[in-house]
Amino acid sequence: MHLKRLWAPSLAVAACGALAAALVAAVPQAAGARAAAPADIPGYQIVKLPNANVPNFTRRTVRCPAGKRAIGGGAEAQGADAILVGSFPTDDGTGWIGLGRQNRYGDVGISVYVICAS
Known part of the structure; x- marks a missing residue:
């Protein structure tokens, strides 16, 4: 049981990545079209809140610089038997929790990042 719990998040991430790749591949594109690269996204920037130990269930929030909005993000729980409970955008769309x-x-180590764009 313990081994399943350790591998389940990795399998879920791999499955989501495979699903996303399949969906992107299934979308028809015009001749010569290509996927957007970070350089193609105005104001693209990743902001990271480095790992810090906080009490269990404490929210850590990272925000985009002024004038930018969150277009993605993520979080990582670190430590023995650490579990990521939540990873989601802020209500106003300017950060990640x-x-x-x-x-x-x-307590648990939590790092958070947000992908921002203008």
Whole structure:
């Protein structure tokens, strides 16, 4: 059971990546069209909130610079038996929130990043 719990997040991420690749491949594109690269997205920037230990279930929030909006993001829970509980955009769309917990400890390491654009 413990081994399944350790591998489940990795399998879910791999499955989501494979699904996204299949969806992108299935979308017809005009001749000569290409996917947008970071350089093609006005104001593209990744902002990271480095790992810090916080009490279990404490939200950590990273924000885009003024004038930019979140177009994606993510979070990572670090530590023995760490579990990422949530990773989602802020209500106003200018940042990203991450939170987690550890079963055996009262605090957890959380890092959060947001992908921003103008």
